Amino acid sequence: MDFQLTDDQRALRDGTRELLAGRFGRERLRAAVDGPVLDRELWRELAAAGFFALRLPEADGGVGLGLPEAVLVLEEAGRALLPGPLVACQLLAGIVDGVATGERIVALADAPAAPADGPPHPAVTSAPVLWEHPADCDTLILLGGAQGADPVHEGREAGAYRSAAADVVRTPFASVDPLTPLARVTDIPRKIPLPLDVARVRREAALLTAAQQLGGAARTVDMAVTYAREREQFGAPIGSFQAVKHLCAQMLVRAEIARSAVYAAAVTEGVLDATAAKLLADEAAVRNARDCLQVHGGMGFTWEADVHLHLKRAWLRAEFWGGAGAAEEALAEGLIA
Amino acid sequence: MDLTYTEEEEAFRARLREWLAKVLPGLPAKPAAADWPARRAYDAAWQRMLYDAGYAGLHWPRDAGGQGATPTQHLIFLEETELAGAPYVGANFVGLLHAGPTIAAEGTPGQRARWLPPILRGDEIWCQGFSEPGAGSDLAALRTKAVRDGDSYVVTGSKIWTSHAEVADWCELLVRTDPEAPRHRGISWLALPMDAPGVTVRPLRTLAGSAEFAEMFLDEVRVPAGNRVGAQNDGWRVTMVTLAFERGTAFVGEVVACRRVLGALARTARANGRWDDAVLRRRLGRLSAEFTALWRLTQWNVSEAQSGGGVPGAGGSVFKLRYSHARQELYDAAAEVLGAGSLDADQEWVADRLSSLSYTIAAGTSQIQQNVIAERILGLPKGR
Numbered sequence: 001m002d003f004q005l006t007d008d009q010r011a012l013r014d015g016t017r018e019l020l021a022g023r024f025g026r027e028r029l030r031a032a033v034d035g036p037v038l039d040r041e042l043w044r045e046l047a048a049a050g051f052f053a054l055r056l057p058e059a060d061g062g063v064g065l066g067l068p069e070a071v072l073v074l075e076e077a078g079r080a081l082l083p084g085p086l087v088a089c090q091l092l093a094g095i096v097d098g099v100a101t102g103e104r105i106v107a108l109a110d111a112p113a114a115p116a117d118g119p120p121h122p123a124v125t126s127a128p129v130l131w132e133h134p135a136d137c138d139t140l141i142l143l144g145g146a147q148g149a150d151p152v153h154e155g156r157e158a159g160a161y162r163s164a165a166a167d168v169v170r171t172p173f174a175s176v177d178p179l180t181p182l183a184r185v186t187d188i189p190r191k192i193p194l195p196l197d198v199a200r201v202r203r204e205a206a207l208l209t210a211a212q213q214l215g216g217a218a219r220t221v222d223m224a225v226t227y228a229r230e231r232e233q234f235g236a237p238i239g240s241f242q243a244v245k246h247l248c249a250q251m252l253v254r255a256e257i258a259r260s261a262v263y264a265a266a267v268t269e270g271v272l273d274a275t276a277a278k279l280l281a282d283e284a285a286v287r288n289a290r291d292c293l294q295v296h297g298g299m300g301f302t303w304e305a306d307v308h309l310h311l312k313r314a315w316l317r318a319e320f321w322g323g324a325g326a327a328e329e330a331l332a333e334g335l336i337a
Numbered sequence: 338m339d340l341t342y343t344e345e346e347e348a349f350r351a352r353l354r355e356w357l358a359k360v361l362p363g364l365p366a367k368p369a370a371a372d373w374p375a376r377r378a379y380d381a382a383w384q385r386m387l388y389d390a391g392y393a394g395l396h397w398p399r400d401a402g403g404q405g406a407t408p409t410q411h412l413i414f415l416e417e418t419e420l421a422g423a424p425y426v427g428a429n430f431v432g433l434l435h436a437g438p439t440i441a442a443e444g445t446p447g448q449r450a451r452w453l454p455p456i457l458r459g460d461e462i463w464c465q466g467f468s469e470p471g472a473g474s475d476l477a478a479l480r481t482k483a484v485r486d487g488d489s490y491v492v493t494g495s496k497i498w499t500s501h502a503e504v505a506d507w508c509e510l511l512v513r514t515d516p517e518a519p520r521h522r523g524i525s526w527l528a529l530p531m532d533a534p535g536v537t538v539r540p541l542r543t544l545a546g547s548a549e550f551a552e553m554f555l556d557e558v559r560v561p562a563g564n565r566v567g568a569q570n571d572g573w574r575v576t577m578v579t580l581a582f583e584r585g586t587a588f589v590g591e592v593v594a595c596r597r598v599l600g601a602l603a604r605t606a607r608a609n610g611r612w613d614d615a616v617l618r619r620r621l622g623r624l625s626a627e628f629t630a631l632w633r634l635t636q637w638n639v640s641e642a643q644s645g646g647g648v649p650g651a652g653g654s655v656f657k658l659r660y661s662h663a664r665q666e667l668y669d670a671a672a673e674v675l676g677a678g679s680l681d682a683d684q685e686w687v688a689d690r691l692s693s694l695s696y697t698i699a700a701g702t703s704q705i706q707q708n709v710i711a712e713r714i715l716g717l718p719k720g721r
């Protein structure tokens with residue numbers, strides 16, 4: 001057993017952090033806030049750096065790495081608040097043409113299937129099917145479909161379908177996250193089935209989303225600590241006050257607990273491990289961003305500070321690929337299985 | 338990142354399992370919690386079995402009489418003994434996890450030869466006399482004084498919360514040898530024979546009703562100067578070696594046990610109907626994630642120790658802090674599963690619920706752990 005990053009994994013993490021700092025620094029981030037349109041050139045650059053082809057075999061033009069490496073890259077993307085359907089493009093590279101090279105941008109929309117036995121759960125069928133960055137995508141892949149009355153969820157079975165973005169009827173709404181435009185899918189043609197292991201895609205999407213949450217959770221610890229060292233009140237850095245120290249300490253603990261769960265799930269590929277990882281990483285990202293805001297005082301409540309961007313993205317990611325309720329129920333079921 | 342065990346590690350596990358299956362049925366019945374002499378005998382007998390089979394002091398260096406096992410092997414040992422229902426380290430805790438490693442690291446060859454083998458064999462029990470009425474979290478405020486007189490120290494003062502003091506043969510004692518020096522530089526580490534004239538032990542009853550720890554009064558107790566480990570006035574540094582161990586692998590078996598308890602809670606709730614309560618179900622599901630992550634963090638810390646030289650670092654504070662609270666939440670959830678049954682003090686989970694209350698206090702309170710994390714890991718300034 002050696003549950004530590006290998007030298008190669010460390011190099012990948014550092015390299016990704018450097019790449020993103022160079023290509024998506026604070027100025028670009030704030031520009032994206034003002035105009036949340038995906039930068040296709042950046043997307044192709046990320047592709048060229050192997051962002052999406054990471055797990056494709058080298059024979060197919062990929063990098064030949066595994067899920068742990070994908071997690072490390074997505075963690076860095078989460079740290080940097082890089083916008084876009086990164087998880088979808090990571091998972092569908094090699095399955096949908098042009099995604100690996102960054103020529104095509106693809107998103108995933110999840111319409112969870114109702115349990116096979118018994119009537120569909122009301123909470124499931126009424127859940128809106130969300131689509132991130134609808135205006136930037138070329139293709140949308142719909143996962144699953146429960147039996148029900150509305151046209152979105154009315155699928156024959158839980159499969160995957162591919163649609164040209166233009167064919168999907170959607171209702172955009174004002175996204176709480178200024179970096180992630182959202183729409184609600186209201187009608188989708190199910191003409192082109194896609195041979196996908198849907199359960200696996202859901203599991204890996206949950207894990208890679210958790211990895212982004214982990215990155216956000218770790219970044220907000222750094223932001224809070226940096227600010228607490230610099231900002232002075234009562235003639236001393238606020239980080240010397242114990243109330244502030246303890247907020248920061250709890251933030252670190254949350255991030256490190258989430259890290260253990262996320263990295264382990266990347267190694268085991270177990271479904272309950274991924275579920276636990278998502279639960280803990282969601283909590284770490286959301287609560288750390290809240291505490292980071294508190295440490296920043298009035299500055300934390302401004303549009304200008306980046307803190308709210310982390311909080312809003314954390315809220316958003318927490319809604320994708322299984323929220324806390326479903327995760328806790330699944331884990332509870334796992335205890336008696 | 339690799340969570341699979343090497344062939345060698347798996348072979349170690351298989352050998353250990355085989356041995357446990359063979360010897361555990363032959364163990365005497367567990368003694369009553371209040372019967373301290375019987376508890377000592379039981380813990381000592383188990384330690385002797387470990388010694389005879391070559392498992393004593395697994396993680397100690399070979400030149401200290403240990404097995405020189407890797408941190409991973411130690412993890413496997415703690416995991417397997419817990420899974421097999423083997424006895425806990427019990428009264429041997431301080432000897433094996435605090436005093437022994439300190440002597441191994443800082444003692445002279447003569448001191449190592451005198452004290453280490455009896456610890457490994459289970460022949461001598463140690464306790465830890467650090468805390469005082471006026472020195473808890475602020476350990477460096479300790480005032481028990483030791484005055485040099487010829488080749489002895491004359492020790493006067495009092496200690497408190499000393500676990501296992503009633504049955505101990507030795508006490509690792511922190512004393513003040515230079516009252517003029519800055520606080521951390523006037524402390525020495527002494528091995529105190531518990532039967533020395535002038536030592537009085539008065540048991541203290543815990544909220545669980547049992548006497549797990551004691552007060553110790555020291556009235557002009559003569560301790561040979563040769564019982565000092567490390568240089569005079571260097572006891573603080575010597576002690577920190579010990580505390581680093583205390584925050585390392587000490588909880589591996591417990592995390593394994595907590596995961597088992599969690600499964601048992603779920604099955605009990607299913608049987609008694611409480612499982613229909615979604616709030617309780619979700620709470621148990623949440624704890625499942627929590628203990629899974631704590632187990633992974635343990636593996637992470639052990640792997641780090643393995644690559645970095647064996648002494649767990651400040652990262653142990655992250656574990657200790659989160660684990661202490663998770664354990665309390667676990668037994669609070671147990672109480673909810675039990676309902677009115679949680680008022681029965683003889684119920685196993687109820688007893689564990691009571692003892693879990695000490696976890697956020699003993700071995701550094703949660704507030705102190707947060708200070709340590711903030712200052713030593715995050716580098717926030719010391720201050721108010």
Ligand SMILES: Cc1cc2nc3c(=O)[nH]c(=O)nc-3n(C[C@H](O)[C@H](O)[C@H](O)COP(=O)(O)OP(=O)(O)OC[C@H]3O[C@@H](n4cnc5c(N)ncnc54)[C@H](O)[C@@H]3O)c2cc1C
Pocket residue numbers: 242464465466467468472473474475497498499500501549550695698699700701702703704705708
């Ligand atoms: C079951 C058990 C077994 C023990 N066994 C032993 C043993 O074998 N040997 C031994 O030497 N000791 C032992 N102890 C003692 C233990 O180490 C101390 O209880 C512990 O260090 C806290 O000290 P205290 O009890 O004096 O509390 P205090 O230090 O008086 O703390 C009281 C409260 O104040 C808070 N506080 C104190 N200082 C700060 C600060 N700087 N910042 C924020 N909050 C602060 C604490 O967190 C706590 O909430 C044991 C304790 C228990 C509960």
